Amino acid sequence: MKIAHLVESLDSRGVAAALTDLAEAAPAAGFDVLVVALTPSGHPAVAARLERAGAAPVELNVAPWDPRAVFKVVSALRAHGVDLVHTHGLRPDVVGSAAAVRLRLPAVSTLHHIHTEPADRGDHLRRTAKILARKRFMTRTIATSALQRDWYRQVAGSTAGLSVIPDGAADPGAGTPESAARLRRGLGVDENEVVAVSVAPMRRGKGQDMLLDAVAELAPEEPVTVVLGGDGPLRPWLESRVAGDDALSGRVTFRRAGDPVELLRAADIQLHTTRHDTMPRMLVLGQGTGTPAVATRVGGIPEIVTRDTGALTPVSASRIADELVRMAHDPELRARRGAAARARFLERFESSRWAARLGEVYRSALGYVDAPVAAELDAPEAVAPGGA
Incomplete structure (x- = not known):
């Protein structure tokens, strides 16, 4: 099978990186995968890795609202002999489903968000129209979490044609004492x-401000160093806040990591x-490195982090702050949870699965007659959501 994954761009921070x-x-x-x-994007790293995997991508340079978008996608799909279209995101959903109809190909779409914000009448009508279009034009829909499945059931009225499949990742490999030592020397x-x-x-809603509030509550004698290795529009503000607070500046450091996984391999604890x-x-990648996590109980996170990991x-x-201190003081707990995190990654999230x-x-x-047709494939265990 040749499967075309249609995305907005090859942004290294988006879905293309997982592809x-x-x-x-x-x-x-x-x-086989074709990424269109x-x-x-201006991010050559994703394209280069796709090429190394034998899946050289196609970048179309289609402007927003370009009436030729569907025809350009149809041409690319036809040229590569695609059997099925898999879309990711709002514009790819619209353009990809239209292209699939013209080529008489099945279309699959992955839900990447949960829209729970209050909606006025106009918003409600637009959301309803999107759901109706998805049910009409998509052969199958994929939710990445049980929480997302439950949201979809509420807005669509059923989960017919929907499977729950969490996104996976290539095995990042567990951390080693050597990698930890290198990070410590650098810090x-x-x-x-x-x-x-x-x-x-580092963008709105990702909680680094709350994390800094938590770090500010730690007693001075707590043996904890916090490394912020992400990036984004809020980074200058976060750096300014830390620089202006003696308690934070003595404990928090920023690292621009070319590969964030390197930081995770060397960490004792992952904070999310x-x-x-x-x-x-x-x-998910943090679990693959065998790093225990302190994370907030929101969205699909309880389907990744359990009490064992x-x-x-x-x-x-x-x-x-309480959980960070508890784990910092208990190396045996960290080791036990880290081993469980690594095992959970291999069982549930590794890319071959x-x-x-x-x-x-x-x-x-x-x-195909021998293919399963259940509405949900290997759905994750039920969890009690703590928010979306």
């Missing part, structure tokens, strides 16, 4: 210091204190 892992795992699951981007901390790392994007998140890739807290600076699950959906959408 590089899928492209590498796909052949063993019985399909509507607009160029100037001794071997008794506990290094807690956050690599979440967001106010909302559907299925954060960095938290880390600590889940309410959206509360004080509770985050992700590819195999998607392959089953593709075969079902294409009408």
Whole structure:
């Protein structure tokens, strides 16, 4: 099978980065990946990795509202002999489903967000129209979490044609004492210091302000160094806040990591204190490195972090501080949770398993008689959501 994944761009912070892992795992699951981007991203790293995986991408340079978008996508799909279209995001959903109809191909779409914000009449009508269009034109829909499935059931009235498949990732490999030692040397901390790392994007809703509030509550003698290794529009503000507070500046440091996974491999604890998140890739990768997490109990996070692999807290600076101190003082707890996190990643999130699950959906959408047709494939265990 040749599966075309239609995305907005090859942005290294978007879905295309995960598709590089899928492209590498796909052949063993019985399909090849073609990534088609509507607009160029200026991020050559993703394109280069796709090329190394034998899945050279296509970038179309289609402007927003360009009436030729569907025709350009149709031409690309036809030229590459695509069997099925898999879309990711609002514009790819619209353009990809139209292109699939013209080529008489099945279309699959992954939900990447949960829209729970209050809606006026206009917003409600637009959301309803999107759901109706999805039910009419998409052969199958994929939710990345059970929470997302439940949201979709509320707005669509059923989960017919929907599968729950969490996004996967290539095995990042567990951290080693050598990688931890290198990070400590770079930070100037001794071997008794506990290094807690956050690599979440620095933008609204991701909770770094609340994380700094939590760090400010730590007693001066607590042996914890916090590394903020993400990036984004809020980074200058966060750096300014830390620089202006003696308690924070003595404990918090910023690192511009070319590969955030390197920081996760060297960390004692991963921090992911967001106010909302559907299925954060960095938290999944942290599990793959065998790093126990302190994370907020929101969105799809409880489907990644369990009591065996880390600590889940309410959206509360004080509770985050409490769990961070508890884990910092208990190396045996960190080791036990880290080992469980690594095992959970390999069982649930490793990319070959992700590819195999998607392959089953593709075969079902294409009408193969031996393919499973259940509404949900290997749905994650039920969890009590703590917010969206």
